[in-house]
Amino acid sequence: MTTGQGRCVLGMVGSDKHNKGIRTIARIFRDHGLEVVYIGEHNTSQQLAAVAVHEDADFVGVSFSNGNYLARAAEIVGALDEAGGADIAVVLGGLIHSEDVPELNRLGVAEAFGPTSSPEDILEAIDRLIERRRGTFETSNA
Template structure:
């Protein structure tokens, strides 16, 4: 079975180069990527995740308000009964925020030093679990 991953950015963050790079890496590895791009709302991303029946959601941030947006997304996923979809957070994430993000329901955090192999290993684990 092929893994389906929804990728997007929440709020007003427009630095999408990292997200586009991850999208290409995943697609080149055979992952089906549903790319929403920039300026998404938590409700819109959660609805798309359910409609597209994805195996994971990836959000990327280069702004410091990511904990607020992640809290909104995980709350919305719970509201629509999709809290079982793993949320991957990446971008300019402060190491001291990782535990807080996990407490919000984030499955994995990929910071600026994360490698493509680390991302592919995580997504590969999803594929093995299907």
């Protein structure tokens, strides 16, 4: 299902600078009907949170090509809470290790996608996330 109404803020925090993956996801999201606000590289968690709140985003998506995502995830969730965006979901992608996903969920990350995640799986999860946030989640696929 294509939501056609979702809005996301995509960016990278800290010194992580390998942006090919997040730019590809931005295009996939746009083609899927999502409104994408791409803020690029070298952001702070506070900058990311401020833009997400200002844009009334359904979720923020952050790409990681290094192993610093556990600490950064907690920082992003905290920054969103402080900025008044506790209801904005956090989605991570990139070089995420599957064994870290339970800890990321505990920290408040809604979804985490690693290198083997397919675009179809990502889009299905994003559609469900937006439906839950907006209270339009369908209980059947019929």
